[in-house]
Structure formats: structure tokens, C-alpha cells
Amino acid sequence: MTRGMTALYLLLTLGVGVAIVAGIINIQWVHGDEWRERAKKREADLRTDPARRGNIYSSDGKILATTVTECDLYLDLYNEVEYDEFGHVKYDRKGVPVESGPITDTCFALYLDSVCRMLHEALPYRSVEYYRDRIATERAKEKPRRCFLVERHVPYSVWMQVAAMPGWRRGVVRQVDGQSVIHQERAHIYGNMAKNTIGFQNQRESMTYTGLEGAYDSILRGQDGLFNCRRLTKGIWLPDVPHGTKEVPQRTDEDRIDTVVLRNKIDGRSIVSTIDTRYQDIAESSLRKALRQYGGSAGCAILMEMQTGYVLACVNLAVDTALHDYLEVRDRNVAVSDVYEPGSTFKTVILTAMLNDPDIKIDTAMQLKCGYMNFGGKYGEIKDDHTLAGRDSLNVREVIE
Numbered sequence: 556m557t558r559g560m561t562a563l564y565l566l567l568t569l570g571v572g573v574a575i576v577a578g579i580i581n582i583q584w585v586h587g588d589e590w591r592e593r594a595k596k597r598e599a600d601l602r603t604d605p606a607r608r609g610n611i612y613s614s615d616g617k618i619l620a621t622t623v624t625e626c627d628l629y630l631d632l633y634n635e636v637e638y639d640e641f642g643h644v645k646y647d648r649k650g651v652p653v654e655s656g657p658i659t660d661t662c663f664a665l666y667l668d669s670v671c672r673m674l675h676e677a678l679p680y681r682s683v684e685y686y687r688d689r690i691a692t693e694r695a696k697e698k699p700r701r702c703f704l705v706e707r708h709v710p711y712s713v714w715m716q717v718a719a720m721p722g723w724r725r726g727v728v729r730q731v732d733g734q735s736v737i738h739q740e741r742a743h744i745y746g747n748m749a750k751n752t753i754g755f756q757n758q759r760e761s762m763t764y765t766g767l768e769g770a771y772d773s774i775l776r777g778q779d780g781l782f783n784c785r786r787l788t789k790g791i792w793l794p795d796v797p798h799g800t801k802e803v804p805q806r807t808d809e810d811r812i813d814t815v816v817l818r819n820k821i822d823g824r825s826i827v828s829t830i831d832t833r834y835q836d837i838a839e840s841s842l843r844k845a846l847r848q849y850g851g852s853a854g855c856a857i858l859m860e861m862q863t864g865y866v867l868a869c870v871n872l873a874v875d876t877a878l879h880d881y882l883e884v885r886d887r888n889v890a891v892s893d894v895y896e897p898g899s900t901f902k903t904v905i906l907t908a909m910l911n912d913p914d915i916k917i918d919t920a921m922q923l924k925c926g927y928m929n930f931g932g933k934y935g936e937i938k939d940d941h942t943l944a945g946r947d948s949l950n951v952r953e954v955i956e
Contacts, residue, residue: 602784606777608741609823611753611767613832614867620753620768623742626714627707628674629728630690631657632699662722663694670717674706677713681706702728708740741768749835750883752828752869765886771826780820829865834858838868843881846872854881855890903955910951920948 611620634656639645671686686705693699714737718727729736743750754766764772842856853873859866871889872881909915923946929936 600784600786602782604780604782604820605739606779606820607822608739608777609775609825611775612825612827613830613835614827614865615831615833617832618744619749619828619830619832620741620743622739624711625708625738625740625742626711627731627736627738628705628709628714628717629731629736630703630705631701631726631728632690632694632703633701634658634660634663634694634699657725658723662720666720666723667691670720670723673713673716674709677710678706678708702731711737745832747883748832748839749830749869750885751871751888752830755885766888767826767828774826775823777823778818778821781816781818783817829860829867830869831867834868835870839870839872842870842872846874846881853887853889853893855893857890906951906955915951917952918950920950921954922948 608622610618610622613619667687667690668683671683671690674686675681675683690703690705693703714727718724741756743753752766754764754768754770756768757763757765763769768775838856838858842854845851846854851874853871855872856868856870857866858868869890871883871887873884873887873889874880875882875884910917
């Protein structure tokens with residue numbers, strides 16, 4: 556019996572050894588190329604180095620639009636006290652209850668007001684009380700969210716200050732659904748001024764723009780860099796081949812290999828618009844004052860330099876019912892979208908310009924064809940609203956009246 560058990564043990568050991576050796580041979584030589592290709596795909600990749608978009612300047616040298624780093628502030632507000640196997644609260648060496656959440660109750664209470672003040676200073680349209688109530692309410696829930704959105708478009712410097720708060724570092728979420736919360740955004744330096752003229756990005760994914768951003772996108776965009784890289788630990792990627800124009804094979808499916816050209820990153824060029832911030836500010840203030848006075852729903856003002864045709868100011872204001880003010884409303888370019896014939900009121904403007912001609916006086920007579928004209932066809936004879944009592948002419952003063 557003992558010899559039989561020994562023989563069986565040796566046979567099992569030998570069988571396992573043979574299976575291991577066969578597996579090594581199969582992996583190393585039979586399917587070696589396939590596994591090496593899979594490993595290469597996991598450890599090597601083509602990565603894109605985004606180009607920086609160019610700035611938009613005014614004619615008087617001010618930056619109207621530029622690229623800034625912004626963040627979406629998410630907090631992990633989960634927290635609970637730990638218990639031992641006997642159901643007793645655990646305490647550390649200082650006698651403080653051990654908590655399992657990323658932000659302890661002590662640190663949360665000590666620095667919540669400081670965080671809310673920083674957010675208010677960066678985004679003044681939100682009050683300190685708004686942020687305090689929002690965060691504290693979520694924290695007080697029985698099961699607070701592990702990824703709670705506090706605010707979008709937070710400046711990078713403020714986001715870093717929140718993450719640097721004692722005890723808050725682990726509570727600031729850095730990735731949501733595999734995407735970093737830090738991203739590049741276009742910023743209008745003068746806020747609401749000339750927003751529609753400068754333009755907006757339609758969607759973050761579409762990469763299409765309106766206004767000057769869209770008209771000169773090919774100049775502002777630049778060229779993204781493309782390079783080979785290999786993955787190190789903790790998701791860090793290191794460039795493997797320097798930038799250049801080297802062609803490398805890139806497998807797109809099982810049957811085809813395409814050639815990809817590596818390229819250098821070229822940042823976008825800046826443009827100088829004809830908008831003058833001084834005229835723009837005056838035009839915007841004057842238009843807003845007139846809209847408030849007469850209660851208009853929207854209005855526009857365009858200032859053009861007659862000698863060159865340059866647009867020095869272009870203002871588009873529409874009523875914002877939420878803020879009860881006249882602002883540049885997104886995608887409401889009144890000067891372009893609300894185009895219609897200005898009517899007889901514009902004749903006064905034309906006559907005013909004509910009076911600069913020394914040959915035209917206020918009493919200059921104008922032929923009016925007795926107040927009617929025959930256009931023929933389906934229009935026939937068109938008459939003026941006012942009868943001229945047999946007169947076929949009026950002077951400039953009478954026409955304006």
C-alpha cells in the first residue's frame with residue numbers, strides 16, 4: 556500500500572511537472588508572438604499631446620480670449636466611525652475615534668468655512684452660505700455620495716488650495732468615470748463683453764466654435780502632437796520615441812496595419828481682432844442704458860470705421876430673466892441673427908448724413924411723384940399714406956416731418 560501511494564504521488568508530481576513544462580513551451584514558442592504582441596499593446600501606445608489654442612487680442616492690445624486650466628470640484632464625503640469585533644468604537648493613540656472616510660469629521664468641521672470662502676471669492680455669483688449648505692447637507696445624509704459635484708469651472712489654483720487643506724487631500728476626487736477633472740477651457744477675460752463676437756465652443760466633445768473662434772479656428776487650433784510612449788507604474792506614460800515625422804506601423808484590426816506619422820506639437824497662433832475695448836465698453840453701456848429706459852427685449856450696436864470697414868465695437872444684449880439684466884446671452888448674436896429692414900426710421904439717419912453735403916440744404920426740394928408710383932405687374936400702383944394735395948415735391952424738412 557505504501558509503495559502504491561508513493562508511486563501514485565510520483566506520477567502526479569511528474570504529470571504536473573510535464574504539464575508545466577508543456578505550458579511554458581506553448582507560451583514561449585508556440586504562441587509566443589501572440590502574447591508578446593498583447594503585452595506590447597498594453598505597455599505601448601500612441602499618445603496625443605494637445606496643442607495650446609491661440610489667444611484673441613483686441614486692436615488696443617488687450618487679451619479677449621485665452622486658454623486657462625479649470626477643474627470640476629468633486630468631493631468624497633463618505634465617513635463613518637470604525638468598530639472592533641466586539642462592537643466598540645476604535646480610538647487612536649490620542650483618544651480620537653478612528654474614522655474610515657477620506658475626510659474626518661474634525662477636519663471637515665474645521666476647514667469647511669475656509670473652503671466655502673475660497674470658492675465664493677473665485678465664483679462671486681455663489682455665496683459662502685450656498686456652498687456651506689450644499690456640502691454640509693450632503694455630508695449629513697445617512698449615505699453621502701462618494702463623488703459629490705460641488706462646482707464646475709473652478710480655477711485650478713483654487714482647486715489645488717482645497718486639495719491642500721489639512722485632512723482634505725484624500726477627499727478631493729481627481730478622476731470621474733476614468734476622466735480627469737482637470738481640463739483646458741477658453742476664458743473670456745473681460746467677462747460678458749463682446750462674448751458672442753468672440754465666440755463659444757459649442758460642445759467640449761465637438762470642438763466646433765462660433766464667432767471669431769469659429770471663423771479663425773484653423774489658425775487658432777494649431778496641431779496636436781502624436782508620439783509613441785510606454786507605460787510605467789501607476790498609469791504614468793513616458794515618451795518612447797521623440798517627436799518627429801517618423802512613420803510607425805499601427806495595427807487597426809486583425810487584418811490591416813496602417814502607417815501613422817508621428818508629428819511635433821505646434822501651438823495655435825494668436826489673432827488680433829478689430830474690436831477696441833474702449834469703444835466696446837462705451838457702446839455696451841449706452842445700449843444697456845437705452846434698453847433699460849425703453850424696456851426693450853434685445854438690442855444691438857455696431858460701430859464701424861468708415862475708411863477701413865473695421866468693426867470697432869459689436870454689442871448684442873438680450874434680457875436675462877434670471878438675473879434681471881441685459882447681457883450677452885450665449886448663442887444670441889442679435890446683430891447677425893435678428894436681421895431685418897429697419898423701416899422709415901432709418902431714413903432720418905441717411906438724411907442726416909446727406910446734410911453733410913454742401914449741395915443739400917434743409918429746404919432742398921425733392922420730387923415725390925405726387926405720392927404714388929406705378930410698379931406694374933402684381934404690385935400695380937402704390938400710394939403713400941399721406942396725400943400731397945396735388946403737390947409733386949417736398950423739401951427735406953417736410954419729408955422728415
